[in-house]
Amino acid sequence: MFQSLSGKKVVIIGASAGIDLAVAKKTAELGASVVISCSGNKLNQAMESVSGQIEALAVDILNEDSVNALFEQVGKVDHLIVTSVAEQKLLRSPIADMATETAQRGMEKFWATFFAVRASVKNIAQDGSITLTSSISIFKPSKLGGISVLSAANGAVAVFGRTLAAELAPIRVNVIAPGVVVDTGVWSNQSESERSALEKWGSEALPVQHLGQAEEVAQAVLSLITNTYLTGVILPVDGGLTVM
Numbered sequence: 001m002f003q004s005l006s007g008k009k010v011v012i013i014g015a016s017a018g019i020d021l022a023v024a025k026k027t028a029e030l031g032a033s034v035v036i037s038c039s040g041n042k043l044n045q046a047m048e049s050v051s052g053q054i055e056a057l058a059v060d061i062l063n064e065d066s067v068n069a070l071f072e073q074v075g076k077v078d079h080l081i082v083t084s085v086a087e088q089k090l091l092r093s094p095i096a097d098m099a100t101e102t103a104q105r106g107m108e109k110f111w112a113t114f115f116a117v118r119a120s121v122k123n124i125a126q127d128g129s130i131t132l133t134s135s136i137s138i139f140k141p142s143k144l145g146g147i148s149v150l151s152a153a154n155g156a157v158a159v160f161g162r163t164l165a166a167e168l169a170p171i172r173v174n175v176i177a178p179g180v181v182v183d184t185g186v187w188s189n190q191s192e193s194e195r196s197a198l199e200k201w202g203s204e205a206l207p208v209q210h211l212g213q214a215e216e217v218a219q220a221v222l223s224l225i226t227n228t229y230l231t232g233v234i235l236p237v238d239g240g241l242t243v244m
């Protein structure tokens, strides 16, 4: 279904789990040489779970020196995929009580994305691509309390991506906006009863009648990487959440 990525180098930031680990598996299956990176602890485990040409490099996406060093080591890049999540659950707060430090940390995802793009852009092939990760919360404000600043960070990532699509052309720049994708770190601390309630909601309320899987988002990322007519897209991968 997707064109071969043989001879292409794909760099994925945040690939020890979730959506990006699924992207690592799929790009490796298509023949790419894949660099996975995350903060370190789970790198070996992630590497062992992907077959193909894989290199694993540690990076702290929140530290610009670390991100710069990663791309000096990596060299030429054909496709860059950036996701990164800090401790989002710890950064939720109702706006009236939100500490300035919490709000500033809530924007970390934007800064991490900025560090990655700035450090890599001179290495990205002119026929290559950048895929950034936002959230469906930019289109459908969540009833979950306390995520106003986290949603603002996702909005910043999305607008950053669309603007870069104009600035960096012919390099293509796209953004995915995942909905509720449950086999990921973001949802890993749920109790059994919370998970059952979420699954019930997914099957009854979502048009596709199920919650999202990382593999489904990875397929969307592969479309953005391989379709040479796609740039400046913010792609909801949400099971129809925004049409409810």
Ligand SMILES: NC(=O)c1ccc[n+]([C@@H]2O[C@H](COP(=O)([O-])OP(=O)(O)OC[C@H]3O[C@@H](n4cnc5c(N)ncnc54)[C@H](OP(=O)(O)O)[C@@H]3O)[C@@H](O)[C@H]2O)c1
Pocket: 013, 014, 015, 016, 017, 018, 019, 020, 037, 038, 039, 040, 041, 042, 043, 059, 060, 061, 062, 083, 084, 085, 086, 109, 133, 134, 135, 136, 177, 178, 179, 180, 181, 182, 183, 184, 185, 186, 187
């Ligand atoms: N899952 C959802 O329902 C959902 C919904 C909307 C948006 N999203 C977005 O999708 C993206 C991926 O989320 P996910 O659910 O796949 O998350 P995940 O399973 O928790 O994966 C996050 C990845 O980020 C890495 N990471 C965290 N802190 C890092 C740091 N300081 N430096 C380098 N790597 C770091 C983690 O690796 P280590 O911990 O090993 O470093 C891990 O590989 C995020 O941007 C998230 O906001 C997800």
